[in-house]
Structure formats: structure tokens, C-alpha cells
Amino acid sequence: MKVQQMENNDNNNKNVSTEAKEYDFRQAEERWSNYWQQRDMHKAEETTKKPKKYVLEMFPYPSGRLHMGHVRNYTLGDVVARYNRMRGFNVLHPMGWDAFGLPAENAAIERNIHPETWTLSNIDYMKQQMKKLGFSYDWDRELATCLPDYYKWTQWLFLKLYEKGLAYKKRAKVNWCPHCKTVLANEQVIDGKCWRCHTPIEKREIEQWFFKITAYADDLLKDLDDLDWPEYVKAQQRNWIGRSEGATVRFQIEGTDKYIEVFTTRLDTIYGATFMVLAPEHPLAKELTQGTELEEDFNAFLKAITLKPEIDRLSTEKEKEGFFLGKYAINPFNGERLPIYAGDYVLMEYGTGAIMAVPAHDERDNAFAKKYHLPIIPVVVPKDGTKASEKGEDVLFTDYGTLVNSGPYSGKTSEEALDLMATYLEEHQLGSKKVTYRLRDWLVSRQRYWGAPIPMVYCEKCGMVPVPEEELPVVLPREVDYMPGDLVSPLATDPAFVETTCPKCGGPARRETDTMDTFVDSSWYYFRYADARNENEAFSKDAENYWLPVDIYIGGVEHAVLHLLYSRFITKALKDMGYTHVSEPFSKLFTQGMVTLGGSAMSKSKGNIVDPDDILKNYGADAARMYTLFVAPPEKDFEWSQQGLEGIVRFLRRIWNFYGKHAARLEGVNSANENVEAHSEWDSKALRASNRLVYRVTSDIEDNYRFNTAIAGMMEFLNEITEYDDKVSSAVMKEVLETFAKVLAPFVPFMAEELWSTMLGNEPSVHEQSWPAFNEELLEEAQVEVAVQINGKFRGTIIVPNGAPEEDVKNAVLRSGSFTKYFDQGYKKCFYVPNKIINFIV
């Protein structure tokens, strides 16, 4: 890496003349960040008649230092924020820290630093980096989720959800790492192993807190339609919510008055059911074997299955494990006896935890039937009759079709049968139509230290009692044992924390010792920014009413489901409780691509890191910003390239030198502004070029943030004006260079200030100027070049007056010497697209 030799130039900051000094980014960055800070220029206005714009980027986890992905994400947001300020919006552009979470605890364990100390010092460092990059945040609204003045309100949110019945406690299976002696979140289990020590995880059943996100499943699904979000993110959420319409059916267990209830989306295949499968954990499975000779074997089977990762159990590729329970169920449609199995591929958490197995029409049932030699009876054939003759075993047909072997329903289509059979079920009280979702309730308790304590106490007399609102926050104690052992929360090791009194009866009570998932912290932070310093409420109704929803939310794809779904749920819950007027938090979502090196995402373990600090030190903030914007469309991944960065450095230097070249002659000159008529050919060319620049950059930004082509437009502008700059009058040159400085401002905020004030001698700040307007009329040239095609092949061009009628253009081509050779036989037909192309068929 090359360090530019600015020091040599030793600026006394005078004498900016035709011999331009190099751009001293260090000096400019220091000077202007101080200036912005002193003037409080990035503060969102509290009361104003201006229309608002809430520009938000996903806040970072304070891991230590910024990585290139952050730089890209926050640069995108900053350009949007600065652009909108210049457009006259009252912009809210805040930043904060998703500051609870595991890495802080790991640092504590590995390096013996308190998680809080570690986190806060990381925040300090990263905040300085952000300032160096010129990000225009309103730091007065900064928040960190790990501080009591924030998590107090996270706890408040928990209490509100509890009051509403949306937070509840139940027993559930969790992932437990026997080596680390701790519970892990699902995301921290990779291929069934602990992400840290690679020990296979086990399932343990303990009491957990849940948020009832399933209560909003339908709203979460429906409201996706109206969001201005990338289609694939919406598709992923739809997929995750997984609505399916079907029916529940009750199968009587032979010789008893017990029933097995199943959920199926393929009721039309019920005549093909040849056995039943219960989840091994299903209470009936135990009941059916209890006291029989199968009991011992079944318990061993159950234990083995419990240790299997869910993903393996559901896989269509992994071999299925089953256990015959010795009993039979009766098919309510045809009275067939169906052997009842326990099978690993059926999960207690899905549907009713039991299925009717139709091996002819379901892949996994088919595999299971083959393994245990169970009959396979086809009852649906393709509608077009193909392969209907093929029989039995190897025909697995999973589509809808026409029913056969299905008693009175034979000959009906699957669609007809689904409806008729469901009606039959309801009439005979054997079951009913039902809608189910794949979405499960959100498990929010964590047996971890570094998180917001769940504000509940357990009293011997009164049972579970919520901490009263006025006693919040429940403060996280400072000294605990981070690694307390089997299924014990770190907070449980601090008696001073645990032992408390009951808010109801005043008797002895114990605090809940679990903390909340950090996704709870981040599910509502965008509300807090609207009113970040409010000590009496999470946020005021007025602030919420003015600022929400977030107009544009920018971040990585990895949150497509988790964070973005949780936030939508919390917003809907807050709306139902009357705390917000919006039912969706983020009107527009923009997902930026990854920054890669050597073809894969930068990561410490791969050793392919580019450190933003090095880039800042050697090239400056403007170059770093401009490069990340130029190199690829913002939604696509891009491969970091040192040479590409240097190309941008060259472009910035060319801009700087160009201003330097003209600075002396522009001193004291008034810019041309309106009186365009009097200009020479060259003046007029320059004004048109700058008008085109404004048009191009504006429309590229408005059209889904196409910053890469906006910057290409800037390059084209500079290339063009460099061709004839000496012929342009001083007044027009000044006007044009002022416009260019304004256009550059959101992209390269430091250099734009230097160009605007030092070079052009204007009053700072360029960021307080209005975004330049463009003149539609000036986009049109008097003469246009029209492409000439003969039989659809390009054969040359012709210059005609702008807007010339078809006849004129046609005649011009026919008269022109260059094309006569094609018209020996005249022409048959002609197509003309005004000002663009003319096509003759000869």
C-alpha cells in the first residue's frame, strides 16, 4: 500500500492556485468533522414543518472494530441521509449498539475482562471509526442495548407482552452442550455441534419463556404484500411462516375409546393410508406400550431419538427409524386397520405430533414403508392418465391428480375430493378443516449472563409475579460466575440478585435468572431512537407519531427472517396495545451485498480481512466511501480490489486538480445562474453537461440507489468538461463547479466541503445547500444522432434536428451518400423511433 506524500506539500493554506496542491485528506477530515460537530449539523430537528425522513441502518454488534461490511452498509445509509437533507427533509439518522450477547462473555472468560468493560471500550473505538468515515449520525440519540436506561424499556416491553398474554412460560427442549455446560441458541448449533468446542449437542427439556409470535402469523403473512421490500426477503418470510391449509382427522385406536388426531394437507389420499406414525415423544406412544413387553425397548428407542438433531430427523435423505407400538388404528373412511408406529421423522412440535402415512403419495412415508415392508396403495393418478397403468411399489406420485381406489370419491380430482372429504369429516364429527403454520413461538429465555434480565419473581405464596413497572430496571449484577454448570443461569450464582421480596405479599421470593435473547433488544430499538432520552416512557406518542415508520432500512440479508420478522411482530403487538400507530416498522427495506476477498466473506478465521483503519489511514474516508459505492450495484456482493480503490483515488485527485486549475480565475467571480442565453457555444455545452450530471445522479439515486452508475455519471461529466474547460467563461465555470460540488457532497462529504469553501471561496457548508435542480429542456440537444439500420442491421448514423418528423429523417437518409448502396431496389417498409433509430426493410 502506498502512502501519499501530502506531508511534502506542507500547507500553510494559502495560495491555492493553478499549481494545485494534493488533496490533504487528513487535514480536511479533521477540520470538517470538527466543524460539523460544533454546528450540530446532523441533529434531527424536534419540531418542524419540514417533511420527515427516517433513514436507518441496522445497528452493529460492538465486536471490536468496524469491518468492510459495516463500512459499506453505513456509507449507503449516509449518502441517503445526506442526499435527503439537501432535498429539504428533516432527517433522522441515528446510530446505536446491539450490545448484549455472547462474544462479550467469551471475552470475559478468555481474557478476564468484564463483559461491560469490553463492550463499552469496543463502542468507543467503533464510534471513532464512524466519525472518521464522515457518517452523519445524530449522536444525541445514541443508544446501547446493554445500558440500564435502554434495557429498562426492554423489560417494560416484556411486561407489556406478559400482560397481553403474549409472553408465557412452558417446558421446551433446548440445545445443551455437555462440554461448555451451557444452553445454546439454535443459531449457535452448527451441524448438530457446539459452534465453539464442536461437541455434539444434546436436547434437554426445561421451562422456557416464549413470545407468542404465532398469534400474528396471519397478519405477518398478509401485510408482507404491501411492503416495499426485496421480493426474495418477502418470499423467505412467507416460507418461514409456512401457512398450510388442511384438515385434522381423528383415528380411533382399535379396542379403545382413544383417538389419534392427525393434521394433513392431503386428505384426498386418505384411502391410501396404510399405517400411522406418532412422534416418539407423543404421550400416546408411551401409553400404548406401558405395561406391555414392548415398554423397555420403546424407552430405549425414545432415548436414542431424543439425541438426534431435528434437521436429521426431517431430512428426506437420512434413513428413517421406526418402532411398532403393537396397536392398530381405524381409518374413518374405509375402516382399514392401520398399524401404529413411533417414527423419528414425525416431530411433536409439528401439527399434532402424529400423521397418517400414505406411502404411495409422500416421499418420507414411502421410504418408511419400504424399510418396514408396509403396503403401498396408490389412490391418486395423474390427471392426464400417464403412467396410471404402472402399479405399486415404485410409483411415488406426490402431485394432485385423479382419485382411484377411494370408494365414493374415485374419479374426483384431488381438489374436489379435498373439499368433499373435509365436509364429510365435519358432518360426522371425525375432524375439521384447519389452517396451520410452520412458524413456532419465539423462545426468548437464555441461560446467559450478558443480556437483559427477565423481570419476573417467584413467590412461594403468590407464584409467578411480574416486577412492577416502577421497580424497573431489574439491574444486571456485575459479578457472577459465567460458567456455573449444568443448566444453571449465571445470574443464579449471585444470591444478592436472586433473593428478593414478593412485590405482592412482601414475603421472600426468588428472581427469574434467565436473560432475554438479544433479538428482543433489537426488535424495538428503532422506536427508541425517536425519543432516545425519554426517562419516563420507552418513547412518547408524539415522537412515535412523527418519526415512525422508518422510511428506509438498510442492512444485510442475514436478517431476512430473524430480526426482520421479530421486529414486525413486536410492532404489531405494540400497535394492538396502543403504543404506536404503525403496523409495519420498515416501509422500505434495502439489503446490501457482502464484501468479499478471494471469493468469500471476510472473516478472521479465513484470514481474508481488509481493515477499514488501514484504508482510512492510507487513502482517507472519501476514497473508502466512493470506492465501496462505485465498485458494484449496492445490492450485489463485491470483491474487494486494491487496484479498484486506487482507480477511485485517481478520480478524486482529478477532481481536486481540476478545481485547483480554475480556482485562481474564479476568485471573486459570481456564478452564472439563470442568464443562460448570452453564452457561447462552450458555455452552453458546459451548462448542458452539468445539467445532465444533476439529472443522472438524481435519477440514479431515486431509482433504488444506483450509486455505481451515479458515480460513472460523475466521471463522464469530468471527462467531458476536461476536454474544453479553457474555453468556458469564468462565470459559467463557477456555476458548473458549484453544482458539481453539491452533487459530490453526499458521496465525499469532506472533499466536497474543501471544494465548496476553500477552492470556490463559498461560505460553508456545502451540506446545507439545496440539492441542485435540473432543467428538462436543457437535457435535449438541438441535433441528435439517429442510428440507421438496414434490415435490422446497424449501418451507420445520421445527424438530424431534435424532434425531426419521420419524413425528414427518412429523406435525410435516402439523400445521404453513405447509404445509397442499400437502396438499389428502393425500400419496402420503414420504422422510426424518434431521435433514436430508423430501420429500413429493403
Add this chain to the structure above:
RNA sequence: GGGGGCGUGGCGGAAUGGCAGACGCAGCGGACUUAAAAUCCGCUGGGCUUACGCUCGUGUGGGUUCGACUCCCACCGCCCCCA
């Protein structure tokens, strides 16, 4: 298997029915320099041609159209999500 996305020079990418390859990187040639770096100027998809030019070319094969990277059908390959 289902859903979503993508496929254009040596590379990143432009062009969304109208001159394919804007802009940049890399490369080649030239100017400046004792020299190098930096900077500036020119060239740069393939093939044929001394040249004017001609011709092929946007993953593959078909189709619609005066005209297709762009729209339609089928296929191949890659990436992401879900199973």
C-alpha cells in the same frame, strides 16, 4: 424436491424492446523524465481484411418482433432460502 435470484470482454460492471460492452480496473503504445513513480494522450470482444469494410458475439436450443442481453417456451450451470 419446492421457492427465490443470477448467467454480458482478461476482471468489476453498463444498457430492461431500438448503435451491446457506458464507467472503472488490468493490458498495450506514445508524451514528459537521466531513469522510475506519478501525470497526460491514444488503442484495447473474437475472426477475416493492406485498407474501406465484412462477419460472429450477451450460458444452450427454439419462438415472438421490422428489430431481442431485454419478452415467451425448453434446457444447462451457479448462488441463497426451505424441505
